[in-house]
Amino acid sequence: MLTHLTIALDMMGGDYGPRSSIPAAIAAVNKHPNLMLLLCGNEAVINEGLSKLDSLNHPRLIIKHCTEVVTNSCEPALALRNKKASSMRVALDLVKSGEAQACVSAGNTGALFFMAHYVLKMLPGIKRPALISSVPTEKKQPVYLLDLGANVHCDAQTLFEFGIMGSIVAGQALDIAKPKVCLLNIGSEDIKGHEGIKQAAVMMKASPHINYQGYCEGSDMFTGKADVIVCEGFVGNVALKTCEGIAKLIMYKFTKALKKHAFYRLIAFVLRPIIKKLYKRVNPDQYNGASLVGLRGIVVKSHGNASSKAFLAAIEEAAREVERRIPEKIQATFEQIASKSEHPPSSISK
Amino acid sequence: MLTHLTIALDMMGGDYGPRSSIPAAIAAVNKHPNLMLLLCGNEAVINEGLSKLDSLNHPRLIIKHCTEVVTNSCEPALALRNKKASSMRVALDLVKSGEAQACVSAGNTGALFFMAHYVLKMLPGIKRPALISSVPTEKKQPVYLLDLGANVHCDAQTLFEFGIMGSIVAGQALDIAKPKVCLLNIGSEDIKGHEGIKQAAVMMKASPHINYQGYCEGSDMFTGKADVIVCEGFVGNVALKTCEGIAKLIMYKFTKALKKHAFYRLIAFVLRPIIKKLYKRVNPDQYNGASLVGLRGIVVKSHGNASSKAFLAAIEEAAREVERRIPEKIQATFEQIASKSEHPPSSISK
Numbered sequence: 001m002l003t004h005l006t007i008a009l010d011m012m013g014g015d016y017g018p019r020s021s022i023p024a025a026i027a028a029v030n031k032h033p034n035l036m037l038l039l040c041g042n043e044a045v046i047n048e049g050l051s052k053l054d055s056l057n058h059p060r061l062i063i064k065h066c067t068e069v070v071t072n073s074c075e076p077a078l079a080l081r082n083k084k085a086s087s088m089r090v091a092l093d094l095v096k097s098g099e100a101q102a103c104v105s106a107g108n109t110g111a112l113f114f115m116a117h118y119v120l121k122m123l124p125g126i127k128r129p130a131l132i133s134s135v136p137t138e139k140k141q142p143v144y145l146l147d148l149g150a151n152v153h154c155d156a157q158t159l160f161e162f163g164i165m166g167s168i169v170a171g172q173a174l175d176i177a178k179p180k181v182c183l184l185n186i187g188s189e190d191i192k193g194h195e196g197i198k199q200a201a202v203m204m205k206a207s208p209h210i211n212y213q214g215y216c217e218g219s220d221m222f223t224g225k226a227d228v229i230v231c232e233g234f235v236g237n238v239a240l241k242t243c244e245g246i247a248k249l250i251m252y253k254f255t256k257a258l259k260k261h262a263f264y265r266l267i268a269f270v271l272r273p274i275i276k277k278l279y280k281r282v283n284p285d286q287y288n289g290a291s292l293v294g295l296r297g298i299v300v301k302s303h304g305n306a307s308s309k310a311f312l313a314a315i316e317e318a319a320r321e322v323e324r325r326i327p328e329k330i331q332a333t334f335e336q337i338a339s340k341s342e343h344p345p346s347s348i349s350k
Numbered sequence: 351m352l353t354h355l356t357i358a359l360d361m362m363g364g365d366y367g368p369r370s371s372i373p374a375a376i377a378a379v380n381k382h383p384n385l386m387l388l389l390c391g392n393e394a395v396i397n398e399g400l401s402k403l404d405s406l407n408h409p410r411l412i413i414k415h416c417t418e419v420v421t422n423s424c425e426p427a428l429a430l431r432n433k434k435a436s437s438m439r440v441a442l443d444l445v446k447s448g449e450a451q452a453c454v455s456a457g458n459t460g461a462l463f464f465m466a467h468y469v470l471k472m473l474p475g476i477k478r479p480a481l482i483s484s485v486p487t488e489k490k491q492p493v494y495l496l497d498l499g500a501n502v503h504c505d506a507q508t509l510f511e512f513g514i515m516g517s518i519v520a521g522q523a524l525d526i527a528k529p530k531v532c533l534l535n536i537g538s539e540d541i542k543g544h545e546g547i548k549q550a551a552v553m554m555k556a557s558p559h560i561n562y563q564g565y566c567e568g569s570d571m572f573t574g575k576a577d578v579i580v581c582e583g584f585v586g587n588v589a590l591k592t593c594e595g596i597a598k599l600i601m602y603k604f605t606k607a608l609k610k611h612a613f614y615r616l617i618a619f620v621l622r623p624i625i626k627k628l629y630k631r632v633n634p635d636q637y638n639g640a641s642l643v644g645l646r647g648i649v650v651k652s653h654g655n656a657s658s659k660a661f662l663a664a665i666e667e668a669a670r671e672v673e674r675r676i677p678e679k680i681q682a683t684f685e686q687i688a689s690k691s692e693h694p695p696s697s698i699s700k
Contacts, residue, residue: 072539073539076541138599138603153544186591187459194584218587218591219592219595222596222598234543235588238567238589239592241567241569242589242592242593244568246597247600248488249486250597252488257627267617267620275604
């Protein structure tokens with residue numbers, strides 16, 4: 001456990017803004033005595049929120065006043081150009097300057113991705129950052145899914161790099177040496193999918209840094225077949241949100257079916273805690289947030305409609321990534337690839 | 351109800367082949383006295399299966415002997431070239447010649463798509479066929495999702511055409527005049543997604559044939575917000591199979607949680623029928639099959655690991671489509687578009 005940990009928070013982002021970020025910040029410092037939080041946002045609003053919760057002038061809650069907010073409808077390129085004084089941008093700048101070791105935001109994903117890319121820059125040898133999160137499986141260990149929407153389309157080289165970054169994140173989080181990596185596809189046979197995926201499969205097979213296991217389909221994402229599943233951002237985002245949608249649907253139908261008879265209603269009451277816990281577990285992004293990997297710094301994206309509990313979980317996720325030194329480990333691996341030129345990805349992809 | 355209905359079945363396709371298709375065919379003719387089935391496949395195998403179930407020489411089960419089978423690992427282009435005597439190809443040829451009004455196969459999706467495209471040809475004015483199926487929602491009515499994997503990537507024009515075809519299928523099936531159509535995207539704001547989707551949105555908004563409602567995300571696919579959801583085949587396939595995967599996961603976790611205490615085990619026993627029914631409902635593709643639309647003929651794709659019950663459901667789905675005259679209605683709408691040139695899609699897409 002690190003003795004000192006400083007994390008910058010975008011207090012204004014997400015559907016609830018300070019209503020969820022302030023209680024989360026207070027809970028985080030109370031729970032983790034080594035944690036210092038830099039609260040980026042409107043000072044008056046934050047002070048009012050802290051005051052209401054008897055936490056005004058907490059020694060480990062430092063306000064960084066920001067005059068602007070990046071809204072959900074803000075075009076990423078415009079946010080980058082015009083929102084230099086926004087809570088999102090200031091939180092990223094604090095990571096860049098080294099004042100904070102990581103940052104957390106529940107704001108506009110596209111804008112956060114654009115800004116983080118611009119402010120923090122890519123680690124050497126990596127083309128694109130990816131959004132990664134873990135999803136539960138039938139086994140004890142979850143599976144790490146990337147990209148979840150940072151890049152709409154991805155070429156073979158990018159998917160290959162995601163495979164390496166995903167392996168490092170999963171390896172650290174699950175404490176395993178060679179995480180099993182699969183490419184998400186529309187069939188398990190070699191002939192399935194588009195050219196980018198087929199080429200990425202060839203590159204992954206040839207790499208000593210990836211324990212490649214072949215294609216997996218949407219239906220076997222949660223069986224524990226893979227520790228890491230790689231896909232384009234559009235596909236990953238739809239897959240993750242579909243999980244959320246179908247989980248809601250199942251809970252809805254189930255509760256409705258149980259309401260039909262008095263006896264079932266009683267059962268529904270008894271089962272409520274189990275159902276609630278289960279629902280949370282199949283909504284990991286909603287709960288823990290997702291991380292942007294491949295950058296020279298740690299950025300955790302909390303879900304847009306994150307509750308204060310979920311925002312707290314995202315802060316704790318950021319803290320764990322600092323402790324695991326994820327960016328340093330990704331950098332070391334890509335340096336090794338570059339120096340040894342053992343299997344230079346670009347030559348394999350041809 | 352039509353007085354005569356003839357459907358060709360690919361008896362050899364899918365994971366179970368005749369083991370599921372033979373009982374399904376027998377059940378179908380016993381249930382529907384107006385139905386005649388043309389059983390395409392190995393005569394000896396089919397006769398043996400019919401004999402075991404006391405249905406040899408059934409007057410409405412006509413065997414069309416085929417010497418070849420398209421396997422799951424068969425490359426679609428090779429299947430088209432080399433498997434002219436396969437059960438899949440013969441079933442399609444029977445639709446082409448008019449001997450059958452529709453066909454059903456549980457075989458290799460890619461090969462079926464390729465062959466159907468080649469044998470039956472597209473309806474005039476349509477670029478690509480799409481695979482469509484209904485998915486349950488929180489409302490009474492399901493939502494129709496297309497494309498489910500017939501086309502890996504789709505341009506704006508293709509997505510637009512899918513919107514029209516989906517509207518016709520959903521309109522007929524749900525008996526509504528103006529089905530609500532959404533484009534599946536990674537956010538609800540106009541700025542989200544790739545160029546193809548943004549352009550398709552503009553075209554759908556401008557079309558009198560589509561009641562366009564904007565973007566929808568994976569998380570609100572099942573809320574009943576849309577009657578038709580349009581997406582690329584890769585994305586639709588992953589979304590649908592993710593539903594299957596997460597449904598399995600939830601059932602697994604739920605049953606596991608209930609097994610922890612004797613009391614809960616009792617509850618699990620009581621709830622088993624509800625859980626089973628629910629699981630089936632969130633696996634509609636597995637249960638009813640999906641249809642290829644846009645072709646000059648009706649082709650229903652049953653799930654690869656369809657049980658005989660599921661294969662029967664796919665036969666009944668094909669029968670309903672014949673009765674609803676889906677291809678004729680799609681053709682009439684596209685002819686109207688072409689003749690009026692009210693909003694010629696190609697000019698909008700520029």
